[in-house]
Amino acid sequence: MNYVTFLIDFIIHIDKHLAEIIQSYGLLTYAILFLIIFVETGVVVMPLLPGDSLIFVAGAFAAQGLLNVAVLWLILVAAAIIGDSVNYWIGNSFGKVILRKKVIKEEYLEKTNKFYERHGGKTIIFARFVPIVRTIAPFVAGLGKMNYSRFLAYNVIGGLAWVTLFLFAGFFFGAIPIIKNNLSTVIFIIIFISILPPIIEYVREKRRKN
Numbered sequence: 001m002n003y004v005t006f007l008i009d010f011i012i013h014i015d016k017h018l019a020e021i022i023q024s025y026g027l028l029t030y031a032i033l034f035l036i037i038f039v040e041t042g043v044v045v046m047p048l049l050p051g052d053s054l055i056f057v058a059g060a061f062a063a064q065g066l067l068n069v070a071v072l073w074l075i076l077v078a079a080a081i082i083g084d085s086v087n088y089w090i091g092n093s094f095g096k097v098i099l100r101k102k103v104i105k106e107e108y109l110e111k112t113n114k115f116y117e118r119h120g121g122k123t124i125i126f127a128r129f130v131p132i133v134r135t136i137a138p139f140v141a142g143l144g145k146m147n148y149s150r151f152l153a154y155n156v157i158g159g160l161a162w163v164t165l166f167l168f169a170g171f172f173f174g175a176i177p178i179i180k181n182n183l184s185t186v187i188f189i190i191i192f193i194s195i196l197p198p199i200i201e202y203v204r205e206k207r208r209k210n
Contacts, residue, residue, distance in 0.1 A: 042083030047135035060174025091142025124154035
């Protein structure tokens with residue numbers, strides 16, 4: 001199984017994979033979850049790692065007593081905020097080199113730039129809820145030399161809102177039998193909802209051009 005195939009399988013069946021991780025690694029699960037969220041938000045070339053669905057499923061497992069929700073909240077908020085800050089400094093220090101080497105897909109940059117055109121600095125908050133854009137946005141903020149204090153304020157607000165929403169949605173709804181027994185379907189719904197804004201924007205852009 002190659003990397004892309006494994007990643008797709010991990011995202012689609014994240015409930016099964018997370019259950020295996022908890023069973024195999026116990027307390028180290030918290031470190032693994034921290035690392036995944038940190039890399040997804042902090043490493044500009046890794047925008048396809050799971051975010052929303054992973055946090056939701058972790059909350060659902062916490063509702064079942066397999067993880068501690070307070071510890072989860074602390075480490076995931078920390079991972080989200082630290083990750084965005086690292087990504088900002090990558091953009092600030094090495095952004096032009098990375099762009100010259102075309103490490104990031106042009107379409108990802110265009111999509112992120114459109115968010116900045118529409119929302120300005122608040123893009124850092126809104127981008128948290130849009131896959132791919134949330135990984136590219138802090139990089140672009142650093143590349144564009146956004147004032148770090150301003151960036152950090154948006155970063156903290158966005159990180160808190162993102163983790164709190166999905167973690168506690170999973171915690172409070174994940175124990176409901178119909179959701180607990182259909183977690184795979186719920187994951188698909190979360191993924192679909194999270195990619196809906198870019199799809200809508202793409203359709204609008206096509207209509208404008210026509």
